[in-house]
Amino acid sequence: MDKLLMTVAKRLGLGLFTLLVISLVIFLAVDMLPGDIATEILGQMATPEAVAAIRAELGLNLPIHERYLDWLGGLLQGDLGQSLATDRPVISLIDDRLMNTLYLAGLAALISVPLALGLGVLAALYRNTLVDRVVSVSSLAAISMPEFFIAYVLILFISVQLGWVPSLSKVDVDQSWLERLQLMILPAITLTFVTCAHMMRMTRATLINLLSSPYIEMARLKGLGPWRIIVRHTLPNAWAPIVNVVVMNIAYLITGVVVVEVVFVYPGLGQLMVDSVAKRDLPVVQAASLIFAATYILFNLIADVVSIVSNPKLLHPK
């Protein structure tokens, strides 16, 4: 167990270093984009004096390394800074948005993970039968369609024609839990379509691979039923690769849903980040990208820990 803790600690340290590198890369990348917040705010109306005045007030005329160190210093004291565009603390812009994103990702994961694993098991059990083919083809078809297309089709039939749920998923804090669920269901289904196939294919492939190994043969010869073989003998050894794909998909649900947010007008974090990049609002871009990066790093770590716990051999690499 000590070894596991050591591994986790090491990985967390490495993760922090990765975040630092990412923040630097993002800072440089946004700085290299044409224009800055001053020209973006004023747009076509920009006059040189007004642009210069905004730059001076926001400290954009300082050299880039000073601005970066300034920002980093604030971060180390737990201060994410002020949004350049709205003057509001970044944290207040982000908190509600982040919660919304996590809610949606959570709901989508709640639907898609069990569904994908179940379908994967089903397809593995009845491989090369009609069931397998239907599951495989339909999930591949779903993943091959762009998110916005799935979203529009769902809106057209379920919102516009049937009128079951609204087409705008504009959630806010005043709404009851049930209202929110109703508003979030279409984006969640869209995301399910997008992520399901990946997880289902991995489950199926891993299980099929294991099902052909000698110890499963043995179990079969002992006369065990197919479900018992899957649940008791195959799945424990299949967790590592499956969990990897599952957490990668959950990370995607948190970080990659901008298109879905735009189509459903869902107030998540992705839209905030895209807008802020367009307006060169660096503190917001930095905060959002750090959250996204940390999500990936943490989920990777979780995947590894789960793999190790399910297969202690991994703690002692040869």
Next chain:
Amino acid sequence: MTSSKHLDRQARLGLISRRRFLKTTAAAGIVTAGAGTFAIPAFGTNSAPTPKRGGHFRLGLSRGSTTDGLDPAKYADVFMQSVGFAIHNYLTELTEDGDLVGELAENWEPAPDASRWVFRIRKGVTFHDGKPMTSADVVASFNHHRGEQSQSAAKGIVDPIESIETDGSHTVIFNLTAPNADFPAVTSDYHMAILPAKDGGVDYESGNGCGGYILERLEPGVEAVVTRNPSYWKSDRAWFDKVTFLAITDAAARTNALRTGQIDAMDRVDLKTVNLLKMDPNLMVNSVDSDQIYYFPMNTQAAPFSDNNVRLALKHAIDREDLVTRVLKGYGRVGNDHPIGGSYRYFADLPQRHYDPDKARHYLKKAGHDSLSVDLSTSSAVFTGAVDAAVLFKEHAAKAGININVRREPADGYWDNVWMKRPWSMSYSSPRVTEDWFFSQYYSADAAWNDTNWQNERFNTLLVQARAELDSDKRVQMYAEMQRLIHDQGGAVAPAFSAYVSAARNNVGHGKIAVNRDMDGNRIAERWWFKG
């Protein structure tokens, strides 16, 4: 005002008679003004069905952004502009008929040479927090945009103000650096909201204003919610109990929300699907004939555009009707290579230039070319369909022996890196309240956005003279000559004016829709209502 070719024509006829009407009234007004004070009636008459109070109006708007803020100096697009007109009042207002009337200003009068303007401020108006609005607030609000440290997008508008004085609590005097007969019009600009003075500056952060609605909350990029101001001084405006402005960037999402009844009105209908929208019996499509111009500015100081014959060749090499039909789907009308459209007071009805490849060749020859090959920079950032318009132009020009090489530039950073940087690019511009305003911003030699880099002495002289001229008949002549100069020698191919196309549910009522800006001059919250 649903649009069809027939109705458009009628509307245009209407515009023309209104222009004549305005010319005469403006002349009368100015003459009286020169002699003394002229009072402005509180509001234009509303000929539409009787409005009704109440209801929660939900408006889906295209250009909301997470970087929006409450500072009027930085209002970016239709979202914050519409919120601004809901929570704030302005010194003057441009009515749906295009007349300039007083809002917080009761009346105004120029000194004899129009370089000094005295505004009398309405008494008894209070801010949302109960503080009375006085001349000190007006001065602070204008100073917010002025000075060396100004971060305002409206800095160019207030630059001609040399100083502002007050005379008592309800008189404000603007001293201008040069005579300007049109000065009152600039006070109706969406940046120039009257804000409460506070600590030597203004308080814009709270959203406190004199407008018909009180700001409840603004969540940038998501929504703004306002409720009716119970002590609003206008009894015949701001009909809704509550208005929610929703930021819905995606055109399909806006359309779906309108069809499912989640919003009551939306801006910027997708022209590709507008016919489907028209088939829905619960909806109405509103197309207003605006003077928003789509144009192709050439740098007149750079070869080959420095030769006016080349410019004329290109102006004859575009099929304007085809562009309006195919890119604007009929929601617009042909332009005539100058930016002044039918809704302006001094619109000069010059002979319409048409597609004529032979004439284009003729001018090309005069310029010493047998054929011509030029780069045209464009981007989707300019307007929806801008790239299509460029490609269509290429097809038209090919028949005149002109090869236009369409360069598609990234939307991000277009206004910074491409526009006014490349010799030939694309642009658009919203109408301005006055001709002078437009010319001073885009055509005078030292204008910040002289995107054709045009240096025409006669034009520049006329511009200054006309600005100071109080005699309306003389102004008509002067502005007509300026338009002819741009039409014949200017550096922009200006083929089309685009309409503002919005949609609403049938239970929404409104009067005549203003043409000066999108969404009823951005004043939709104040002017519209729910039918019974």
